[in-house]
Amino acid sequence: MSRTLERSRPRTNWGRVLVVFLGLILTGVLIFLTLSRYFAVTEIRLPNLIGLSREDADKILADLKLEPVFFSEDISDAIVNAVSSQSPQAGTIVRQGRSVAVGINRPELRITMPSVIDMSLSNASTMINNLGLDLAEVSYQYSDLEAGRILAQEPLVGAVASISTKVSLVISRGPEAFRTTMPNLKGLTIDAAKSRLRDLGVSRIETTSAGISFDKPGLITAQVPEAGGSVTQGTHVILSAPLSTQAISQVPQLNGIPLSQVQMQLNAAGLRIGAVTYISDPAQSPGVVSFKPSGYTLRDTPVEVVVNQAGLAEPITNLSVAPAPSSPTPAPSQAVTPPPNPSPGQPSSVPTPTPNSTSTSTPQISAGQTTTTTPSSSPTSPTTAASSGSRQVPITFNPAELGIPSLMEQSYKFKLMIADDQGERTVVERIVSPGEPVSANVTIYGEGTVRTYINDLLYEAWKP
Numbered sequence: 490m491s492r493t494l495e496r497s498r499p500r501t502n503w504g505r506v507l508v509v510f511l512g513l514i515l516t517g518v519l520i521f522l523t524l525s526r527y528f529a530v531t532e533i534r535l536p537n538l539i540g541l542s543r544e545d546a547d548k549i550l551a552d553l554k555l556e557p558v559f560f561s562e563d564i565s566d567a568i569v570n571a572v573s574s575q576s577p578q579a580g581t582i583v584r585q586g587r588s589v590a591v592g593i594n595r596p597e598l599r600i601t602m603p604s605v606i607d608m609s610l611s612n613a614s615t616m617i618n619n620l621g622l623d624l625a626e627v628s629y630q631y632s633d634l635e636a637g638r639i640l641a642q643e644p645l646v647g648a649v650a651s652i653s654t655k656v657s658l659v660i661s662r663g664p665e666a667f668r669t670t671m672p673n674l675k676g677l678t679i680d681a682a683k684s685r686l687r688d689l690g691v692s693r694i695e696t697t698s699a700g701i702s703f704d705k706p707g708l709i710t711a712q713v714p715e716a717g718g719s720v721t722q723g724t725h726v727i728l729s730a731p732l733s734t735q736a737i738s739q740v741p742q743l744n745g746i747p748l749s750q751v752q753m754q755l756n757a758a759g760l761r762i763g764a765v766t767y768i769s770d771p772a773q774s775p776g777v778v779s780f781k782p783s784g785y786t787l788r789d790t791p792v793e794v795v796v797n798q799a800g801l802a803e804p805i806t807n808l809s810v811a812p813a814p815s816s817p818t819p820a821p822s823q824a825v826t827p828p829p830n831p832s833p834g835q836p837s838s839v840p841t842p843t844p845n846s847t848s849t850s851t852p853q854i855s856a857g858q859t860t861t862t863t864p865s866s867s868p869t870s871p872t873t874a875a876s877s878g879s880r881q882v883p884i885t886f887n888p889a890e891l892g893i894p895s896l897m898e899q900s901y902k903f904k905l906m907i908a909d910d911q912g913e914r915t916v917v918e919r920i921v922s923p924g925e926p927v928s929a930n931v932t933i934y935g936e937g938t939v940r941t942y943i944n945d946l947l948y949e950a951w952k953p
Contacts, residue, residue: 636663763791909937
């Protein structure tokens, strides 16, 4: 029975176990040696490369498994086209694979600077260019040397220059015509002061305003240079004198008033409307919300205004307008009949700015002439109710009543556009004879906007 149990128990093969154990040890050793060789970096001592050619230095570094980085430099006492510097220095311990900076001596052309003194600028420029140099700066000063001759040079004569050197020259203006003492001009009139300066030979004279004077306008109160200073023919003299109260206007208070009243108030103050900018802000009152300049300014100065069109009932214009007649007469009820209107649904191919657009420019109706506008070109009679929610609005544009000289002398292109519930369309577009008025009865569906254009420039826009 016991022998049967012994025969059924498996025996341990110690020989096989030993072989497997030894195999694992050998595998570990091989892995260790492989990793050690992989991560190990050989350190070497950098050789001296100075004086070698680029090719030899490149080969040596490649054999040492180093990466050369070559660059050009100019070393006066080194061998030309050979290694003149290296970094790291020779003898330094470095690891393979790192980069080594190697300088190659490639000197620029050495030039001994010749003299160009007393030459003309053209001859000096030719010589400098023939030497391969660049002319960097030319300045002028008065001297006893003939005008146009070289007074000084940089680099100096005999200096060593290279092709990268920039040459500067000083040219003679010739002797000054005169030099005199600045007189005391304070208390003189502007004309008298200018006359005295011209008698001295001074021609560059500028006058500026210096405040307002009620009793001594136009008399010199300040001068540059001050009396006693040295002046020449080219000296810039500035004379300051106060203005007369008659040359000054006070800008009236314009906030909150419509544009039509702005023009009248500015005209009365001797001023005129400048650029008009429109905004649409329901939080602010309609009409003018800001203007500049304010306070006192010169007469006939254009005043720029910003108009809030939100809730504004008057016509909208984006033109800078000149002073209009003080009492414009209404546009005549009879005028030339325009050509037949396009159908209400016909769109216009000409893009039209929206009423909220901002403009600060001054369109020109014809070359050299600026337009003049008043609200006269707005509807001058009540609208007439029509069927289908439409209404008839009479439109009259009369250049004679608006005081626009250019339209009285030259033909102009007139265009009338409507944008309403039926879309956007052009109802009148034609060339109009000088001074000829245009009138039309247009049909507007729902809430609409009327826009008139003169020579393709927006003249007026309003909601009838």
